[in-house]
Amino acid sequence: MDANDLSVSLGGTDILDGVSLTVESGELVGLVGPNGAGKTTLLRTLAGYLTPDAGTVRIDGDDIHALASKAASRRVAVVPQSSSFSFDFAVRDVVAMGRHPYRSRVRPADDADGATHVEAALERCELTNLADRPVTAISGGERRRVLLARALAQDTPVTLLDEPTAGLDVNHQIRTLDLVRGLINEGRRAVAAIHDLALAARYCDRLVVISDGRVHAAGPPGEVVTRATLRDAFDATAAIGTDPVTGTPAVTPLTHADDADAHTHVLGAGDAAVGLLEPLAEAGYHVTVGPVVAGSMDHEAARRLDCHAVTTPPFGPVDDDAREQAAGYCRDADVVIVPTDARDAGVNERLAATADETVVVEEVESAAIRAAVTDALGGATVTSPD
Numbered sequence: 001m002d003a004n005d006l007s008v009s010l011g012g013t014d015i016l017d018g019v020s021l022t023v024e025s026g027e028l029v030g031l032v033g034p035n036g037a038g039k040t041t042l043l044r045t046l047a048g049y050l051t052p053d054a055g056t057v058r059i060d061g062d063d064i065h066a067l068a069s070k071a072a073s074r075r076v077a078v079v080p081q082s083s084s085f086s087f088d089f090a091v092r093d094v095v096a097m098g099r100h101p102y103r104s105r106v107r108p109a110d111d112a113d114g115a116t117h118v119e120a121a122l123e124r125c126e127l128t129n130l131a132d133r134p135v136t137a138i139s140g141g142e143r144r145r146v147l148l149a150r151a152l153a154q155d156t157p158v159t160l161l162d163e164p165t166a167g168l169d170v171n172h173q174i175r176t177l178d179l180v181r182g183l184i185n186e187g188r189r190a191v192a193a194i195h196d197l198a199l200a201a202r203y204c205d206r207l208v209v210i211s212d213g214r215v216h217a218a219g220p221p222g223e224v225v226t227r228a229t230l231r232d233a234f235d236a237t238a239a240i241g242t243d244p245v246t247g248t249p250a251v252t253p254l255t256h257a258d259d260a261d262a263h264t265h266v267l268g269a270g271d272a273a274v275g276l277l278e279p280l281a282e283a284g285y286h287v288t289v290g291p292v293v294a295g296s297m298d299h300e301a302a303r304r305l306d307c308h309a310v311t312t313p314p315f316g317p318v319d320d321d322a323r324e325q326a327a328g329y330c331r332d333a334d335v336v337i338v339p340t341d342a343r344d345a346g347v348n349e350r351l352a353a354t355a356d357e358t359v360v361v362e363e364v365e366s367a368a369i370r371a372a373v374t375d376a377l378g379g380a381t382v383t384s385p386d
């Protein structure tokens, strides 16, 4: 699927502006972005429901907006965010509605294997036991699986999903995305709007960040889910780590702070530095740290918070580059903090709140690193807090 330079306005307001997106076979693309960014509008445009003011959507070469409705529905299926069923159709009948694009009043035999698709979709979505139940008499989560099964029965190369996990318990969120992933692994293509960034990062091959109707960033989850993206696209402060089980980005939203972007340099390393970085970043400071040993815990803490770390190789003296860079940060920073160990967490908190001074707290865990930087600075800025 190729969406090229899509612009859409609704009610006289520009909603999408120059959005392009490609989805290859065997690829799940996640649409992420703040509320009101335009994700649903984009999905509706990709589905052919909304005609763009400019731009095209092609599936295997066919312009989706130029196709007749049944032909378009044989290429793309939609799992909507919600659907209210006002008639008490049986679950099986709702799923069978997915076969509509293959049926013809004049040639009813055209969809000879329709029933097989419907039964397979029911089974895959664990709905076989509910197949005869009225759709008005099942739970909200089960109804979402019915919408997914209907899309499966439609048997299209492209599936568009709008918040497929919303309202599902944690078990069914995973089962639903595992199911979607299974379809992708069979060679289908899908685009899914997913609010949960960690789930999106775990299941999608690529993420497209939509913000204010534009593509803010696009790429593999590890490249897209960054502190900078969270700040710029979502206006959110977050720590980004690595999920220890899945190895994909983990997102911890932090309390929002509107503080100035004063530069704080955390000099040297140690366990205390790990605890310092997060409150500083949370308070809105531009934080740098180092020198830290490459691959150490404090380096990882800096990485996940998107704080630039000056690194020095393990098992060796602090190298000249690291020494120079750290010295530069120490000269430029509004505050230089040399952390003590964890018992001084209270002191660190106080320092973070008074960042307009240069304060150095003695006793860095790694005396060698402190000595190296102090030396590079000619000892000039090293002062005692009291």
Ligand SMILES: Nc1ncnc2c1ncn2[C@@H]1O[C@H](COP(=O)(O)OP(=O)(O)OP(=O)(O)O)[C@@H](O)[C@H]1O
Residues within 6 Å of the ligand: 010, 011, 013, 015, 033, 034, 035, 036, 037, 038, 039, 040, 041, 042
């Ligand atoms: N029919 C419409 N007429 C005018 N504006 C609309 C219409 N439909 C949606 N909008 C506006 O378009 C913008 C994008 O809405 P959309 O539903 O695409 O966002 P979204 O990213 O899916 O949001 P959410 O995450 O909250 O579901 C919103 O500001 C919304 O108010």
